[in-house]
Amino acid sequence: MNAVSASNVSKIYMQGDVKVTALNKVSLEVAPGEFVALAGPSGSGKTTLLNLIGGLDEPDGGKISVNGKDFANMSSGDLAELRLSQIGFVFQSYNLIPVFTAEENVEYILQLQGEGKAERKKKARAMLDDVGLEGKYDRKPAQLSGGQQQRVAVARALVSNPTLILADEPTANLDSVTGESLLRTMREMNQKHGVTFIFSTHDSMVMNAAKRLVSMKDGAIVDDKVK
Amino acid sequence: MFAQLAWRNIWRNPRRTAIILLAIFMGVFSMIFFAAFSRGMANGMVNNAIDNLVGHIKIQHPDYRSDPDISHRIDDPRSVMDEIRPELPDGSKIVQRIRVEGVAANARETAGIEITGIEPSKEKGVSFIGDAPIEGEMLEEDDEHGILLGAALADRFDTEVGKKLVLTTQRADGETQSRAFRIRGLYHAEIQATEKAYVFITLDAARKLVGNKNCATEIAVTLPENKADRALEQTVSKCKEALKPFNLSVYDWMEQIPAMKAYLAMFDMFLYIWFVVVFIAMGFGIVNTVLMAVFERMREFGLLKAIGMKPAWIIRMVLGESLFLLIAGCAAGTLCSLAFTWYVAVTGIDLGSFAQGVKMWGMSRMIYPAIDIGDVIAANAVVIVLGLIVSVYPAVKAARFTPVETMRQN
Structure with a gap:
């Protein structure tokens, strides 16, 4: 069973009265444990495809399934449940909850899953340690650097043991050293936990790190290489 | 953590929180003090009537x-x-x-x-x-x-x-x-x-x-x-x-002066109408504040939904924030109004400068505000229950944001 299966997926947006085809009959299969980069210039449809795979948006045509679950048959509540239990998100601008500490940001998702207090604290700290944030548990996002915030976002995405992580340009706001370090962390997570990663990026460093590079242009996949 | 998040959220913008707390405080204070003052006035009128050879x-x-x-x-x-x-x-x-x-x-x-x-x-x-x-x-x-x-x-x-x-x-x-x-x-x-x-x-x-x-x-x-x-x-x-x-x-x-009994019943009704009128003024402030807080955090609500938070949980969180504001404002308003009313109930309020007017209306010159615990409960209940009801609109609004829309906004 594929981790992700997208078949003939289309998405059209309206910009005023003009129809913009963000995705045009895109098909993509991703196997469990893959480390995939979606590459392409701005407007090529990378983020749209990630959003559709994450169930954050609905396609106008085609079918999407994650771990064999077809989105067409799922309600918004079911999709929220699927995201909570099986999908982790890492966003370009981190999107941490500003009033929570690093530990609480990571812990919160475990609470949504119904995990007990002691257990979620233990898991959150362990995950922050794994991404290199030992001792920074009590810092709020504003007290962390961009790289550190993105690590917290990665820890948050991973702590709930998802099978799939969707990362939308995770290194875009980071300097090259921090970006490389984060990438290494994610690669380690991929290898250690067997989690499937799909990135959108136009950063050559991320493209080089990916084990599979899917190139997109004008809402279509133009190349798909396994390294 | 829901409660923790709600509590911290309301302090993100301390000035706005302070303003709405002040509005709730003033509303509850005025409701309780006005009720006590009116009851003191009514008691004075009843006592005058009873003293008047009744x-x-x-x-x-x-x-x-x-x-x-x-x-x-x-x-x-x-x-x-x-x-x-x-x-x-x-x-x-x-x-x-x-x-x-x-x-x-x-x-x-x-x-x-x-x-x-x-x-x-x-x-x-x-x-x-x-x-x-x-x-x-x-x-x-x-x-x-x-x-x-x-x-x-x-x-x-x-x-x-x-x-x-x-x-x-x-x-x-x-x-x-x-x-x-x-x-x-x-x-x-x-x-x-x-x-x-x-x-x-x-x-x-x-x-x-x-x-x-x-x-x-x-x-x-x-x-x-x-x-x-x-x-x-x-x-x-x-x-x-x-x-x-x-x-x-x-x-x-009451059988001897049925008009007074009817007046007291009508007085109760006016008091509750006053409570609702004060609340309506306050309610606009509450809705406005909660709506502002929700719209400022659209992206965050989108994120919360993206990580799997269900709409009902978002509604619960926003209502939790309102509840904290309402409880804090009500507690402060109630404590201060009780303290002030108790003080004034001892010293009395001298309406001497309106002596002719108060004589004509059968009121006492000195008014001793009288706290009725029922009024205190009613004032708090009106503010908290109606406050939560008016907060449902912004809460539902927050729950309806879709992750993609909110991310696109930024």
Whole structure:
């Protein structure tokens, strides 16, 4: 069973009265444990495809399934449940909850899953340690650097043991050293936990790190290489 | 963590939170203080009415209320008083009076008045005349020729202490009787109309005037202050039971002044309307603040939904934030209003500068705000329950943001 299966997926947006085809009959299969980069210039449809795979948006045509679950048959509540239990998100601008500490940001998702207090604290700290944030548990996002915030976002995405992580340009706001370090962390997570990663990026460093590079242009996949 | 998140969220913008807390505080403070002030005013009016020769309980001939004529008298008031005295709570006061309609006249003026025969020393603590400020002297028990006049009536008659006044009324045998009295004093009452309505003579003088040596037209009972509310109903029924052989009617004060009872019921209604009006003003502030807080955090709500937070949880979180604001504002408003009201309840509020107006409306010059725990609960319940209801709109709005829309906004 594929981790992700997208078949003939289309998405059209309206910009005023003009129809913009963000995705045009895109098909993509991703196997469990893959480390995939979606590459392409701005407007090529990378983020749209990630959003559709994450169930954050609905396609106008085609079918999407994650771990064999077809989105067409799922309600918004079911999709929220699927995201909570099986999908982790890492966003370009981190999107941490500003009033929570690093530990609480990571812990919160475990609470949504119904995990007990002691257990979620233990898991959150362990995950922050794994991404290199030992001792920074009590810092709020504003007290962390961009790289550190993105690590917290990665820890948050991973702590709930998802099978799939969707990362939308995770290194875009980071300097090259921090970006490389984060990438290494994610690669380690991929290898250690067997989690499937799909990135959108136009950063050559991320493209080089990916084990599979899917190139997109004008809402279509133009190349798909396994390294 | 929901509660933790909600609590921290409300302090993201301390100035905005402080403003809305202040609005809730002011609203609750004004609701509770205004209610206490109004209740104090109503209590003053009730006490004035009871003091105004009404008493908590009154015993009369069954026909006296519809036709206050000396023919509808109590022939042996002593026996009636002896009969009910054991039924009254300790500290109760009991008096007998003669009240008949009559005419007062001097060389300048003639006016219809109510002639009230009293036992002067026993009226203290029972009716206003026992404690009224008097220019001149109070009547002595054995004064058969003295009369007390209201200051307003004396003005109308252009008379003063020491002058004569002739009273005319109907005797028990149906004949008309006139007698001259000398003005011993001029009393002042809370209500100007009272000063114009009543003239006081001793009970013995009144008996002579109506031509019956033993009679009274009413027996009035005043209960001790701390038992007035609780013991009234029970005492009335005991008196009714005790007086069955006498063929007399027993009334509590609400039966005697039904307009006051109706006023109090209407007053309660106005108070709750006031609560809702204050809330409506406050409600706009609450909705506005919560909406601003929600729109500022659209992206965050999108994120929360993206990581798997269900719409119902988002609604719960936003309502939690409102609840914290409402509880904090209500607690501060309630504590401060109670403290302030208690202080003012001791010192009283002097409406002396509106003396003529308050006299006309039957209010006391001094208002002692009275806290009713029911009003405190109602004010808090109105603010918290309606506050949560109006917060549902922004909460639902927050729950409806889709992750993609909110991410695109930024």
